[in-house]
Amino acid sequence: MPKLLQDYASRQAELRPNAVAVTLGRSSLTYGELETTSSQLAWRLREAGCRRGDRICLLIPKSPAAIVAMLGVIKADAAYIPVDLASPPARLAPMIRISEPWGALVSADTVMLLDDILKEIGEHSLKIGSIERCRLEGRLFASCFDMSEVDTYPSDPPEYENTADDIAHILFTSGSTGVPKGVPITHRNVIAFVEWARNYFRLEPGDRISGHTALHFDLSTFDVYGTLSAGAELHMVPPQLNLLPHGLAEFIRSNGLTQWFSVPSVLNFMAKHDVVMQNDFPTLKRMLWCGEVLPTPTLIHFMQRLPHVRFTNLYGPTEATIASSYYTVPECPRDALTPIPIGTACAGEELLVLDAHLNEVPPGEIGDLYIRGAGLSPGYWKDPEKTAAAFLPYPGASNPKDRIYKTGDLARRGEDGLIYFVGRADTQIKSRGYRIDLGEVEAAFHSLECLEECAVVALPTDGFEGNTICCAYVPRQGQSVSPPYLRRQASRLLPSYALPTRWLAMERLPKNANGKIDRPLLRNLFRHDTSAET
CATH class of the missing domain: 3.40.50.980 (Rossmann fold)
Known part of the structure; x- marks a missing residue:
């Protein structure tokens, strides 16, 4: 195992100095x-x-x-x-x-x-x-x-x-x-994940790996050092292709990529524009995603068209270095509403679902998701107060370096032993007296064929509702979609109290610099757009 990250490059320069890096x-x-x-x-x-x-x-x-x-x-x-x-x-x-x-x-x-x-x-x-x-x-x-x-x-x-x-x-x-x-x-944080990932994904010198995300985003850390660790080729995706779904698909084809890694919104974009042909990307071996929930309809879209590709969901916050758990999907889901687990902890990591007293909750019950292990950052830079609030001593540990990180996510452990992401703690809301998970609401809308993109957010109110549920959506090209129509379609999947009451049709959902949906911006748009009502 290398001591420092630069050792990956130095080793490959000895073994294959003339190979493209x-x-x-x-x-x-x-x-x-x-x-x-x-x-x-x-x-x-x-x-x-x-x-x-x-x-x-x-x-x-x-x-x-x-x-x-x-x-x-x-x-x-x-x-x-x-x-x-x-x-x-x-x-x-x-x-x-x-x-x-x-x-x-x-x-x-x-x-x-x-x-x-x-x-x-x-x-x-x-x-x-x-x-x-x-x-x-x-x-x-x-x-x-x-x-x-x-x-x-x-x-x-x-x-x-x-x-x-x-x-x-x-x-x-x-x-x-x-x-x-x-x-x-730290160097140790990154090396721990890269060593696990290189072995699990069987990275090798013949691999041609995508570099999709910007270099300030933690997913790129695996793109770079995963490539260097294997002596593979890193093919950086030109940023101008991010808004061109056909261009992204052609990039995978023309470069003969063997691995694609991105946030789910990129895969949604490609699926909604139907740019992937049957048995496309013949050299592609792996498709990985991390950073958000991938809607099951999008996963079905890719798995049906690319039966030769292995699909893996990675989960982990920046504070735990790239990813802490993984789930390789064994077969194409049959139901568009089937949740995809975040799976099992990577080597050297542990996922814990705990209650407010830091006790493990029984399988099936929802609790706060914590991470323990080799990927944990030393803490927040020059912010001991935030560090102490998020990085806690592992209950009962005698070693002060044995810590757990509070992710702010909610999860449950299934009867199958796998961990399932339930949603952000701050997306569990109360509206009209009912507890509602916005992720579940959003998943229902993702299953509608008439939509290209959608996002569900909530705005607090002073009235009885507690929170107003808002849906921003992008209709599929050529589709005529109205809020009443969406309500009727979604009412087959959701209880009436979970249906959005404010709507905003858009040409494209706003994204942040990491390619994720910019939900704070959406909340501001709803807050200031009084016309966004049914």
Whole structure:
């Protein structure tokens, strides 16, 4: 087992230096090139003053150069912070400020963004490096080195001081108060999942793996290091294809992908536009999803068309590193309302369904879902209060490092021993005196053929209702869909008290930077759109 994440790349550079490691469009790097360039960058960062434990922000679009930057930073014993390039500077500035980075690496595409962030931050002492082969300058900064200067540095990496318990990167995840939380992830955290996943999915040098999500999203951690661990090829998906379902399908075909990994909303998009043909994607071996519930009708759509593909549901929050449980679907579901379990804990992990007193609840009963094991982050960056609230001592443990993480999700253990996701604790609402799970309501609407996309949210009220149930929907192309029609169709699947009372037809549901449905934005739209009534 490797000691540090960069050992994956170094090992593959020894075994297969001329094999392609990562590609995007016409840009690609072999394992030998990736190893040499990232090592030279590490030497340059060290010479510039970067030391063990320092943090470096990456303002670099998804590209082979970004992988060089990631490896170069960790080879310098530092930790990288991938920046969400789609977020506004006013949102990014607090994240960067709290991270207290030593420096940043910038590309030609992000000079203006860095300028705007620095304007928000004010006075700073960041060392700025250019990932281009020329020095970059903005209104408020000038880079102190560029990649044309690293060629003279050694091709072997500097000697490391880091251990597996040092931080490899910090990811920012949305907080309930709207202030993003920094989640530090150690080398050991990532390696624990990657080692399990490489063995379970049988990753090998011949694999051609998708890189769909942005690099600030935790799913990309598996894309990158899973690929490097196996000596496979990482095929980065151009961001412009995200809104082109036919383009995504063609990307899988033309690149001969063997593994696809994305959030479910991407698969919904492809299914609703019917872009997958019978027995399509002949090289594809695995289709994985994580981050949201995949509607069962979408799963049926893919399993019927791709009988040669293995389908696996992964579950896990950012705080537990990529995923903590898995369920490989044994056969195509017969019922569109059949729930898909989140399954069984990955090696080194444990899923616990507990009551308010942290006692295990009996099978079949709903409780709070906790995670224990190798993937747990050390806690929230510079926020001991939030850390103490979410990362709790394991009941009865004598070792203070034995902790459990409260996911904020509700779950139950089935009679089959598998764990079933029930919903977010904050999506269990009361309306007109009834307890309602919004996920169940949404699943009913996903089963309707007339809809391309839908999302169900709730707004609190001061009246008897307690909460108003709201449904945003996108009709399928060529379909005439009205709220009364949707109510009639859904009433065959839901009790009357669970039917939405406010509706909003849209051309496309809003998505956040991670590709998930932006539910806070939807709630705001309903809050301010008084016409969204039946």
